[in-house]
Amino acid sequence: MSELVTTVSSYQQAAAVIAAGADRLYLGEDEFGLRLPHSFAREELAAIVTLAHQEQKKVTVAANAIFHNDRIAKIDEYFRFLAAIGVDEVSIGDPGAINVLRRAQLNLPYLYDAADLVTSSRQINFWGKHGAHAAVLAHEVPYQEMMPLSQKVTIPVEVTVYGAIVIHQSGRPLLDNYSNFVQEHLDRTDRQRGLFIATPHHDETHYSIYEDRNGTHIFANNDLDLLPDLPKLWDLGLRRWKLDGLFADEATFPQVVAAFAQARALLAAGTATAADLAVLDQTVQQLQPAGRGLDNGFFDLDPDEVK
Amino acid sequence: MLTAVKHPEVLAPAGTPEKLKVAIDYGADAVYIGGDAYGLRSRAGNFSFAEMKSGADYAHQHGAKVYVAANIVAHEQNLAGAGSFYRQVRDAGIDAVIVSDPSLIETAITEAPGLKVHLSTQASATNYETLNFWQNEGLERVVLAREVGIAEIKEMRQHTDVQIEAFVHGAMCIGYSGRCVLSNHLSLRDANRGGCAQNCRWKYDLFDLPDLGQKRELVGHGPDGKAEKFSMSAVDMSMIEHIPDLVEAGVDSLKIEGRMKTVHYVSTVANVYSTAVRKYCADPANYQLDPAWVDELWKVAQRELSTGFYYGTPNEEFQLFGQRRRLPHYAFVGEVLAYDAATRQVTVQQRNNFGIGDQIEFYGPNFSHHTQAVTDLFDEDDQAIDRAPHAMQVVHFTCAQPVQPGDFVRAQARH
Numbered sequence: 122m123s124e125l126v127t128t129v130s131s132y133q134q135a136a137a138v139i140a141a142g143a144d145r146l147y148l149g150e151d152e153f154g155l156r157l158p159h160s161f162a163r164e165e166l167a168a169i170v171t172l173a174h175q176e177q178k179k180v181t182v183a184a185n186a187i188f189h190n191d192r193i194a195k196i197d198e199y200f201r202f203l204a205a206i207g208v209d210e211v212s213i214g215d216p217g218a219i220n221v222l223r224r225a226q227l228n229l230p231y232l233y234d235a236a237d238l239v240t241s242s243r244q245i246n247f248w249g250k251h252g253a254h255a256a257v258l259a260h261e262v263p264y265q266e267m268m269p270l271s272q273k274v275t276i277p278v279e280v281t282v283y284g285a286i287v288i289h290q291s292g293r294p295l296l297d298n299y300s301n302f303v304q305e306h307l308d309r310t311d312r313q314r315g316l317f318i319a320t321p322h323h324d325e326t327h328y329s330i331y332e333d334r335n336g337t338h339i340f341a342n343n344d345l346d347l348l349p350d351l352p353k354l355w356d357l358g359l360r361r362w363k364l365d366g367l368f369a370d371e372a373t374f375p376q377v378v379a380a381f382a383q384a385r386a387l388l389a390a391g392t393a394t395a396a397d398l399a400v401l402d403q404t405v406q407q408l409q410p411a412g413r414g415l416d417n418g419f420f421d422l423d424p425d426e427v428k
Numbered sequence: 429m430l431t432a433v434k435h436p437e438v439l440a441p442a443g444t445p446e447k448l449k450v451a452i453d454y455g456a457d458a459v460y461i462g463g464d465a466y467g468l469r470s471r472a473g474n475f476s477f478a479e480m481k482s483g484a485d486y487a488h489q490h491g492a493k494v495y496v497a498a499n500i501v502a503h504e505q506n507l508a509g510a511g512s513f514y515r516q517v518r519d520a521g522i523d524a525v526i527v528s529d530p531s532l533i534e535t536a537i538t539e540a541p542g543l544k545v546h547l548s549t550q551a552s553a554t555n556y557e558t559l560n561f562w563q564n565e566g567l568e569r570v571v572l573a574r575e576v577g578i579a580e581i582k583e584m585r586q587h588t589d590v591q592i593e594a595f596v597h598g599a600m601c602i603g604y605s606g607r608c609v610l611s612n613h614l615s616l617r618d619a620n621r622g623g624c625a626q627n628c629r630w631k632y633d634l635f636d637l638p639d640l641g642q643k644r645e646l647v648g649h650g651p652d653g654k655a656e657k658f659s660m661s662a663v664d665m666s667m668i669e670h671i672p673d674l675v676e677a678g679v680d681s682l683k684i685e686g687r688m689k690t691v692h693y694v695s696t697v698a699n700v701y702s703t704a705v706r707k708y709c710a711d712p713a714n715y716q717l718d719p720a721w722v723d724e725l726w727k728v729a730q731r732e733l734s735t736g737f738y739y740g741t742p743n744e745e746f747q748l749f750g751q752r753r754r755l756p757h758y759a760f761v762g763e764v765l766a767y768d769a770a771t772r773q774v775t776v777q778q779r780n781n782f783g784i785g786d787q788i789e790f791y792g793p794n795f796s797h798h799t800q801a802v803t804d805l806f807d808e809d810d811q812a813i814d815r816a817p818h819a820m821q822v823v824h825f826t827c828a829q830p831v832q833p834g835d836f837v838r839a840q841a842r843h
Contacts (some may be wrong), residue, residue: 130631138510187552187607188554188557188571189554190554190580190583190584192555193555193557215558216555216557216561217553217555217557217559217561218557218821220557220558223692236607237501237606237609237612237620238501238529238606238607240501240502240504240529241507241529242504243535247530247534248530261609262503262611266503266504266505276750288608288610288612288613289607289608290603290604290607290608291602291603291604291660292737293662295602295658297713297744298742298747299634299648299658299744299745302648302650302656302749302750303649303650303656303745304649304651305649307646314636315636315637315638316634316635317634317636317637318454318633318634318635318658319632319633319635320614320627320630320632321630321631327637330634335586341613342613365592411637411641412637419612422504422616423625424503426616427616427623428616428617428618
């Protein structure tokens, strides 16, 4: 059993990533979900659910925001809508939303996704005991930690294998605040504006930063690409893989999905070679937008290197 | 008409056994400390189990409580031994542990029965459903995210009876606590396991890539005309001017940040907040903010002060940009060992260099104050000296007003 989960930015892209081999689509609206390529209106969402189900694919809807009182009060109605249109799963990162979902007694499983906070098998199993049927592993968990973790988990674990990695979420409008202080206003501070920050003495670094209704978000210097490392994940049994197209080129992202789908097919057939994967990875690298690097994040880090 | 109201707890930080005693002596109703493991302040002076026990004994003798912060987000290799750690904390007489990782919460509850558990602010609890979730799990208290406002706390109070703890003073994370791994990625130090390198306080270049990856710097200029880089550094929090709002909103515990801070800071801040809360709760109708409390807090301030998210989303004035205002800086110079009313001689153990001519200030629990110049100074052999330069040196000098053993002495630092 393996699953390729991909973000979706439009109906057309949904059709394209399904054709490219995605098994599950990940999307939502930014009132409830975090860092999405597009904030879908409800009728758009329903249309994509219909499309996915026609193709025997599944849909996960993001409800993983950090909710304040005003928005937690709306989540029950949203869950009921999602259940009514046949959504297969919601992602949740705020335990308050789990409380609401339990009470609603809907046929709507949840995936626990609290970004960087899910770092151990015992925590994953905690959420499993509380009804989660899968959990998203933090990007800061290296392969060496995944090895023992994979032996102990009682529910499937989703590992991000491609895309931008969030490293900071602030409730403050950090770009607007800076802009107001210097009185030299940025015309826009949203994701499409394409702003970056570089760390002191490292001019070559480029951390994406943007604001939306959920605050300010900052991303790792390079996007993640674990395509060459997929055999290791496969062997550990960590086979639910997420591709996040937040900063990917909308038109070519399905080709990235296709490369990962081909890699997955080779692994399933038991015929994957390093050379095959290198060729597929070359495709991923070539499709990467200008100005955005790729690396494998914390995957190869010795856990002792992190203080 | 307002009558006496429920007295919320003033919760102070205590990085060492000495600070624990000082915080309690200076009015804190409870203190929080760190153990040798599972805490987020790896550089604070953390407590052994024996020190926890003696600290808890001291607190309980004075009607106070001690909590242990064990709020890391555990990785696979951190899990072994957690149950034993919590049992030893419980057996040391600690009143509760402050935890954020659900796996450690479960461990504390199942493997150390009887130990009370509080949800750490690192879990960023921001709504009443989340509070109820954790209460259903058996937690006694939730420490709110710093992003929650007064109006939101009032609304929470109508939907939950779990104890609510809220930060009222000290440094703040610029991001949602727990949802920041800048330090992991920029410095290979795990922010959620005690290694935060405070990368949010760095100065960053802001830029875009308009022409196929060609970098274009976006440099702003401050009001002084100087180039100003992008930064995420928050000013500190102070809610001393809003104690009635916090009490009336239903906050059960007012938390002061700063397990890394000095005895001077802990004594001053605990003193001010405990005095303000006591006065408000005793007679809310006639309560007035004493400007001296505000002055007192500025004496130990490290940054400018703000109300955080309590009254709305913080704007640029709540962040550190441009030239910082010069803050008054006071040094902690000694502790009173004895006072002889007949000779008006005070005996002081030195903590920082001071001497004749310095303007000094005595302060003690219950907000007692006395300011004077040092006009004479004698060492332990009654030899006249000009200054007390040695750490822990015992000296005596004339003090015009009675002071108490345990009172502290501060002096304005010379810039």
